[in-house]
Amino acid sequence: MWYNFPLRSRDEEKRKLRCQLDNLKRAHKAQKTARFQASKENRELKRQVKEQKEKIDKLEKEKKELKRQRDMYRTMIFKPNKKPKEKKTDKDTNQPTEEDFEIPHRDHSKRGRKKGHKGSGRYKPKEIDYTKRIHLTHCPVCHNKVSRSYKINRHIIEDIPSIEITKTEVTCYEIEEQWCGHCKKKVRAKPMGVIPNSRLGINLLIYVLIHKYGSRSNWSSIVFTLLHYFNVKVSEGALVNMMHRAREWLGQYYDRILNEIRKSPVKHADETQWRIDGMNYWLWGFFIEQAAYYVVEESRGKGVAEENLRYSHPEDVLVRDDYGAYKNLPMEQQSCWAHLLRTSKESASDPNASGEIKTLHNYLQKMFKELSADLTMPFNNKGRERLYNSYNAKIEGIIQAEYKYDDAKSVQTRITNQNTNLITALKHKNVPLTNNLAERCIRPFVIARKMSGGSRSWQGAKTQAVNMSIFQTIKMKEKPLIPTLKKYLLSGCQSN
Numbered sequence: 001m002w003y004n005f006p007l008r009s010r011d012e013e014k015r016k017l018r019c020q021l022d023n024l025k026r027a028h029k030a031q032k033t034a035r036f037q038a039s040k041e042n043r044e045l046k047r048q049v050k051e052q053k054e055k056i057d058k059l060e061k062e063k064k065e066l067k068r069q070r071d072m073y074r075t076m077i078f079k080p081n082k083k084p085k086e087k088k089t090d091k092d093t094n095q096p097t098e099e100d101f102e103i104p105h106r107d108h109s110k111r112g113r114k115k116g117h118k119g120s121g122r123y124k125p126k127e128i129d130y131t132k133r134i135h136l137t138h139c140p141v142c143h144n145k146v147s148r149s150y151k152i153n154r155h156i157i158e159d160i161p162s163i164e165i166t167k168t169e170v171t172c173y174e175i176e177e178q179w180c181g182h183c184k185k186k187v188r189a190k191p192m193g194v195i196p197n198s199r200l201g202i203n204l205l206i207y208v209l210i211h212k213y214g215s216r217s218n219w220s221s222i223v224f225t226l227l228h229y230f231n232v233k234v235s236e237g238a239l240v241n242m243m244h245r246a247r248e249w250l251g252q253y254y255d256r257i258l259n260e261i262r263k264s265p266v267k268h269a270d271e272t273q274w275r276i277d278g279m280n281y282w283l284w285g286f287f288i289e290q291a292a293y294y295v296v297e298e299s300r301g302k303g304v305a306e307e308n309l310r311y312s313h314p315e316d317v318l319v320r321d322d323y324g325a326y327k328n329l330p331m332e333q334q335s336c337w338a339h340l341l342r343t344s345k346e347s348a349s350d351p352n353a354s355g356e357i358k359t360l361h362n363y364l365q366k367m368f369k370e371l372s373a374d375l376t377m378p379f380n381n382k383g384r385e386r387l388y389n390s391y392n393a394k395i396e397g398i399i400q401a402e403y404k405y406d407d408a409k410s411v412q413t414r415i416t417n418q419n420t421n422l423i424t425a426l427k428h429k430n431v432p433l434t435n436n437l438a439e440r441c442i443r444p445f446v447i448a449r450k451m452s453g454g455s456r457s458w459q460g461a462k463t464q465a466v467n468m469s470i471f472q473t474i475k476m477k478e479k480p481l482i483p484t485l486k487k488y489l490l491s492g493c494q495s496n
Helices: 010-077 202-214 219-230 236-249 251-263 302-308 337-348 355-375 381-400 406-427 436-452 458-476 481-495
Strands: 177-180 185-188 266-276 279-288 291-297 317-320 332-335
Touching: 202 219, 202 236, 202 458, 202 481, 219 236, 236 251, 236 458, 236 481, 251 279, 251 291, 251 458, 251 481, 266 436, 266 458, 279 302, 279 436, 291 302, 291 458, 317 436, 332 337, 332 406, 337 355, 337 406, 355 381, 355 406, 381 406, 436 458, 458 481
Parallel strands: 266 317, 317 332
Antiparallel strands: 177 185, 266 279, 279 291
């Protein structure tokens, strides 16, 4: 019993039991309250732990992404100084070790263009404007007189005119108002090579076009250069209006570029972000070997590609990345291998990458090299058909493989979505395996976006697209830049 003394009566025993019961109830209630409080604190701690874990996971992902970007930029600047590791096997099992799956570093190789590419060195000028004979009358050592000589050393200097003497040419055209007795109207002659209704000349307009779209200079830099080099005082707004007028004059050639791309049997496409007055829009680019067409649109949807590539022949080939907007276009398509290999390399280079993705990346690299070599062989329908079936079987093998790890499954899904679009080049002549042409052509706009932030209006964006299309196409066709621009602008302003 809980008591150690005798009870005097039954009532006293009941009282004692009731007191004990009350004490137990109070203790139970206190324990229940403490338990409830502890449970509440436990839930709160679990929630905080979950939030901290999510935050840690997010930071780990950001760290992983920053490390990937750092390594990517580092490889762009510096070449790796490690040699590929030799393949090793386990002596007991004779099986490949973990080192077999490491991504090999590139060997040291000579920088610059490879053997066989056209050189880009400076050649001596074909024409010499002035020849100056330089000689001494006295020796610079002993100061005695020296005689003339027939032996000479040539030193050719190519320079621009002196800034101090460079000035603008101001021309006043006195245009006569004449009377036509036959038409009974006043008529006036039009000066040749002059922009109508403008106080600035065609050469200045071409100069601004070259600096804006070739050198990617900003408006303030162009204004500064015109003032201090040529003593031409002009505002930024006046230059912008000149570019808008140039867009109107070049419009007919802009439309011709699009028609040329539509008729081409092989074409490329790519898109990138473009900002207008701080809002996000999209710059689309459509390219062939000798033409570039840019257009800024609000949407990144498939309708833009359908509109710009309509009237294309069903047997034409579109080289593109794996963006879904191009998927259902009514033409043959070649997916870019560079994008696929870049994705697999990033996954395989991850410190936590699985052996499956490393093996898959090496297999894709080998397949790409073999496919590139096969495309250099002379085109033969039967031979290409056999190769197509062979590579199709390899791709089907990757698609049907049962991978266990997510990194390998992700690349497998990408290959599944592209499927035979990866080997379309085998069925056609002169179709590349990568979309490098589009990447190179759209790069000037990417650089311009980083430097300027985009356009300030729709008019500015449209002007940028039209004028840049003309500028890039002239360069790709290897036409003389200044004479061709002058021809286009004068013919455009005279027809409007």
